[in-house]
């Protein structure tokens with residue numbers, strides 16, 4: 001039995017796992033208490049492991065761990081929410097992989113980010129339950145909130161170069177400068193992304209709304225590629241290299257998005 005002073009518990013979402021040794025796995029977790037962290041799950045690749053089902057990617061679980069010299073070892077796991085549709089429906093899987101990858105790529109281990117834990121679990125819940133047509137907006141709202149939580153909130157009301165309030169006309173966006181540029185400043189700066197006024201309005205609405213209010217926004221189908229493209233451009237710039245899962249998600253969407 002481990003010494004009780006060396007045990008602790010975490011509320012966690014499994015971001016990903018990798019095989020370790022003969023039967024073990026190293027899990028990358030996003031936790032309420034410690035942000036992103038890693039732990040060792042012993043014996044979970046054995047056929048009859050009782051822990052294995054609680055430790056699948058996307059699963060929200062309460063974990064009991066024992067400190068060790070290296071990674072903490074998971075001694076017990078209880079599923080809080082399995083989000084089963086995220087495993088059974090390929091389109092939902094692709095969206096879930098994307099939001100999990102963003103949480104993983106944008107964080108370092110052991111940063112205290114309880115708001116991001118709540119955002120992630122709320123988002124996984126929505127991706128598991130809402131109609132397919134809503135998953136696009138769930139993901140965009142998640143991106144905007146994630147940027148907020150991590151201190152990358154883009155400026156969408158004033159020109160980031162001259163500081164003037166933006167007029168209701170088409171604008172530009174600079175990832176490097178972290179926000180929108182008026183037409184005069186936008187034409188003088190290189191590597192800017194044009195953004196139409198309706199797209200900018202939708203982004204502003206997402207930025208200042210809770211989910212209930214955001215979900216009532218009429219996100220016109222023709223605006224979606226522009227808004228998604230702009231957020232992707234900004235997120236990719238911040239990460240300094242491309243994400244893997246958007247390409248997979250686009251592939252699934254092209255196939256119709258129905259489960260195999």
Ligand SMILES: [Zn+2]
Nearest residue numbers: 159162182185
């Ligand atoms: Zn300006």
